Amino acid sequence: MTQFRKMTFLASTILTAALAGTASAAETASATISGTPLGGGVTQYNIGLTDTGTTNIGTFWFGWVPGADFMEAKPTGITFPAGWSDNITGSNNSSDGNAIQWLAGPALTPGNTDQFSFDSTESLSQLLGPSSYSGHEVETTSFIYSGSPFSDGGYEFAASAVPEPATLGLLAFSGAGLLLRRRRNA
Numbered sequence: 651m652t653q654f655r656k657m658t659f660l661a662s663t664i665l666t667a668a669l670a671g672t673a674s675a676a677e678t679a680s681a682t683i684s685g686t687p688l689g690g691g692v693t694q695y696n697i698g699l700t701d702t703g704t705t706n707i708g709t710f711w712f713g714w715v716p717g718a719d720f721m722e723a724k725p726t727g728i729t730f731p732a733g734w735s736d737n738i739t740g741s742n743n744s745s746d747g748n749a750i751q752w753l754a755g756p757a758l759t760p761g762n763t764d765q766f767s768f769d770s771t772e773s774l775s776q777l778l779g780p781s782s783y784s785g786h787e788v789e790t791t792s793f794i795y796s797g798s799p800f801s802d803g804g805y806e807f808a809a810s811a812v813p814e815p816a817t818l819g820l821l822a823f824s825g826a827g828l829l830l831r832r833r834r835n836a
Contacts, residue, residue, distance in 0.1 A: 676703040676704050676705065677703045677704075677705045677707075677794065677795075677796055677802065677803075677804070677805045678701075678702045678703035678805055678807075679699060679700060679701055679702055679703065679707060679710075679794045679805060679807055680699075680700050680702050680807060680810075681697050681698060681699045681700065681790075681792065681807070681809035681810070682697070682698045682809060682810055682811070682812045683695055683696070683697050683774070683777065683778075683790060683809040683810070683811055683812065684696050684774075684811065684812040685773075685774045688769065691771050692769050692770070692771055693769065693770060693771075693772075693773070693774070694727065694767055694768075694769050695767060695768055695769070695770060695774075695777070696765060696766075696767045697712065697765070697766045697767065697809055698763050698764075698765055698812075699758065699763060699764050699765075699766060699794075700761075700762070700763040701758045701759060701760045701761060701762055701763075702760075702761075703760060703805070704760050705760065705796045706754075706757035706758060706759055706760070706796055706797075707754065707757055707758040707794045707795075707796065708753070708754045708757045708758075708795055708796055708797040708798060708801070709751065709752070709753055709754065709793075709794060709795040709797070709798060709799050709801075710751075710752045710754075710758075710766065710792065710793075710794055711739075711749060711750070711751045711752070711792060711793045711794070711795075711799065712749060712750045712751075712752070712766070712790070712792045712809070713747070713748065713749040713750060713781075713789055713790065713791065713792065714739065714740075714749035714751070714791070714792065714793060715787065715791055715793060715806060716793070716804075718746070718747075718781075718783055718787070719739055719740030719741070719746050719747040719748050719749040719783065720747050720748075720749065720781035720783055720787060720788075720789040720791060721740070721747045721748040721749060721750075721770070721772070721777070721781075721789055722747055722748075722772060722776065722781070722782060722783075722789070723748070723770050723771045723772045724738065724742050724748045725738065725748060725750055725768040725769065725770050726768065726769045726770070727767070727768060727769035728750060728766075728767070728768045728769075729766065729767045729768070730752050730764075730766050730767075731758075731764045731765065731766070732755070733754065733755025733756045734752050734753060734754050734755055734764075734766075735752070735753050735755070736750055736751065736752050736753075737750070737751040737752075737753070738750060738751075739751050745783075746783060747781060747782075747783045747789075750766075750768060751799065752766060753798065753799075757796075757797075772789075774811060776789065777789045777790055778790060778811055787808075788808050790808045790809035790810075791806065791807075791808045792806070792807060792808065792809060793805065793806055794807075
């Protein structure tokens with residue numbers, strides 16, 4: 651019986667070590683998006699992509715999951731960090747939208763943020779809403795890969811909106827008012 655316990659302990663130790671090694675190489679990211687009106691119904695969108703994992707990011711595919719491109723308007727005026735390149739994907743027709751695939755020269759490393767941008771005739775609320783091409787995915791749904799596209803399993807996430815300065819100011823003003831009211835009642 652002692653031999654069985656030793657074997658069980660050894661097997662569980664090896665399994666734990668193997669799983670810990672797999673978990674230590676996490677591929678994750680987060681992104682924020684904000685818009686600046688340019689006039690004529692066009693908005694410039696700025697995306698801050700942060701590598702929140704433990705692996706590099708070599709591909710950032712915005713508005714896309716395997717097999718579907720979510721943006722309803724074809725993006726223009728695309729910019730990216732030095733060394734990166736871009737590619738617009740999708741058919742831009744009634745059955746498939748558009749997406750932007752950014753490929754890294756120097757990869758985005760864990761804990762760092764890179765800035766990307768594009769121009770679009772879509773409003774921020776449209777980008778943050780469900781895509782007409784999927785029915786449930788928001789247009790800001792994105793994928794990252796540690797290297798080139800499909801080099802690994804990838805990681806899916808959606809960019810979230812950065813509150814406008816006016817909204818932040820209103821929240822701060824409201825919070826100050828609540829504090830003053832609370833002090834008067836005390």
